[in-house]
Amino acid sequence: MAPSFAINDGVNGGRITPPSTTGRFASVYSEVQNSRIDHNLPLPSVLKNPFKIVDGAQSSAAGNPDEIAKLFPHLFGQPSATLVPGGSDTVQSHQKLKIGVVLSGGQAPGGHNVISGIFDYLQERAKGSTLYGFRGGPAGIMKCKYVELTSDYIYPYRNQGGFDMIRSGRDKIETPEQFKQAEETVQKLDLDGLVVIGGDDSNTNACLLAEYFRNKNMKTLVIGCPKTIDGDLKCKEVPTSFGFDTACKIYSEMIGNVMIDARSTGKYYHFVRLMGRAASHITLECALQTHPNITIIGEEVAKIETEKMLIQMVETELEKRKQEGTYKHIFKGQSHFFGYEGRCGLPTNFDSTYCYALGYGAGALLQSGKTGLISSVCASPNAFLIVANLCAPVEEWTVGGTALTALMDVERRHGKFKPVIKKAMVELEGAPFKKFALWRDEWALKNCYISPGPVQFTGPGSDAISRTLLLELGAQA
């Protein structure tokens, strides 16, 4: 029997000191981790020069606008904001801000880069500003547990996976008492703004906080950031949630390895389950990256089985065929679950750059007095096509904010309307699914397996972008 590892939850842990420190703490980082710390992140050109905010048209809601308007009387209808070149750099750089940031929910590669993006924005555009990191997720806001994020503090986490800089948590600010606690905290810290990095629920929560602060005539603005490896928080203005790219590439590496294993022995049938909730974006993306024989997309079939149940079903069917004399081989099922391995990987070049721009843009939105928006970094389809050609025009990316209320619908819970950001499911009429549907019969029979290999940070493959994003933006992937 093989030996085992136990890994502590790190209660007393955290990275103790920047790896540049001499002595044995320098050994806390691997060579690859170390090389990533000083990785140069390109910024969209609009963020490299003086900019001004241009408001778009009035927004509505994803559904039931009347109910959303009632729930968000101060914020409903807000226009989206876009940063364009122009404006006065002098004004921007004379404003000192106090900003808080919180990581909410499950980890996704790139979270640290959002924070370093906010930090660098403040350093460069609002000298003398202060950035506080709330510890352990929204509970940190309620309990006023925070740390001041300094250049030294942030340094070792640049371009690193995980959320361990300030940790995350799944608590929600829901009850009147909890909103009051949040109010007390932001007033105690005299916060001009708060950035909530999270998924659909956390961004709904961010918008509720923004409405609450605005209603109380408080100065604290709230900006959300789209985080989830599941990829189900997206819309026209938010083309993808961060972490999706990295997690899918890690899972695809593992799936590709297992495929080559299967092809090498002819002995096992591998059944892989992937992390993800209701939406199947991860599975679809990994299928497009690796071409498995059979892929089950939850949005297409009503009932989804786990990998172990699937093995049993195949066993039962083959046993039946054996007795009928139509099957003669031996079936060996091998089950896998790829989940936790992908949430905290080193972010890919795409996620690193995307997150940094999201954070940098969030700083810009706060400084421009915006609240209740989600930071949105977009690339025109053309821009992404060029990215696909390995020449990343990050410079051309657009930066701005989208009204969170515009993403919302209501759900009736316990007789009350509750605002929710609709999860983006896999669209059966969307380009990624259609590509999959076009090829799956061929993949089923011909073993067109692709083994993507490990994530690369330099050289071939290092600028690859998820198939989902490429196809959704109109490229051939």
Place this chain on the structure above:
Amino acid sequence: MAPSFAINDGVNGGRITPPSTTGRFASVYSEVQNSRIDHNLPLPSVLKNPFKIVDGAQSSAAGNPDEIAKLFPHLFGQPSATLVPGGSDTVQSHQKLKIGVVLSGGQAPGGHNVISGIFDYLQERAKGSTLYGFRGGPAGIMKCKYVELTSDYIYPYRNQGGFDMIRSGRDKIETPEQFKQAEETVQKLDLDGLVVIGGDDSNTNACLLAEYFRNKNMKTLVIGCPKTIDGDLKCKEVPTSFGFDTACKIYSEMIGNVMIDARSTGKYYHFVRLMGRAASHITLECALQTHPNITIIGEEVAKIETEKMLIQMVETELEKRKQEGTYKHIFKGQSHFFGYEGRCGLPTNFDSTYCYALGYGAGALLQSGKTGLISSVCASPNAFLIVANLCAPVEEWTVGGTALTALMDVERRHGKFKPVIKKAMVELEGAPFKKFALWRDEWALKNCYISPGPVQFTGPGSDAISRTLLLELGAQA
């Protein structure tokens, strides 16, 4: 519930055509896979010029030499062989050979490179030679199932993971009838030599075949190659088995990711089990690469529990402490098994280069008339120290062969002596374990986690070598 994948065993599969072919078959390889195909492999300098073989001293056995001598009357005592500069290139290049190669047992990254090493040796030093690949492991020898390996056939597998070029199998050539079948096959194909790529059992089998052919006055020579991700086939002349480097790096990437996950939430305790049989080299190497809180090395503790049993034990203990009032938190165990994911990954630069040299050297040994040896590629400690400094002097590696009988002892099975290559276990007095033992208390309490990140093929980290090998060769790792 998350959706699932099923991956076929590839009975009708295999890579259909080289990826250079235009059209959609080009899409069968990922960008990273494609970039590896033409990766330039350095050769030890002795293999780049005319060489001659120098024999060492007479060898003995790892144990019970008298019994080994009885079992291998023609081969026992053979000297090891070393390639040194000199000799006549003309003689070498005028000899046409017919060589067979077989992959035996579980996959290990680099197997394809051993084959391409043999092939390139024959192309360059024995023009007009033929290389046959036996399909599906030793059964392919017995059933005479083979394919002629041509330049086009081999091309898409260069530097690629898996054993799918000719597949592997776990059959053994054991009974007199099976030896007779092997005899018929090599005579039918008029083989001058056979290379057996496998672990301890397969190499024992290779030696038995060599003895059998020699005893029958057949011309067919047999050379072994040290393959196993488990790392338990090694000795002074064979510093490591191939695949160990890649597999440990893949597992370490995953362990490192899970560690950062643990540190980010403070919610889970992760328990990881790793592939491997009796020996714990993989676990020790991964511990040295990642610094988990607790590591169980099988060679040190008598009883090894699986990860799920460990979780139960911790739960029971903490429940007891809870009732005593000494523990107040919530324990959430999360179990992982990392195994199949690591056997077929793209080989690291180290495994790619090492395997290519092993194959190239095997060709040289066969052409020099050697049999019953295992291909051995060594680096002097000094050479490896320089490798550790990211400047790989592959040129200085020594190439040769070690008498397989020298690695053997006997075991009594069913009243008969059976030759076995002794598995190399983790040495509790060896440098890797001692380093681990020195630090483990610190790692237990202080969370010195290292997250190695994905295997890199270019740039920082791409020339890293396993800690085990570095420490065994006297370097600081």
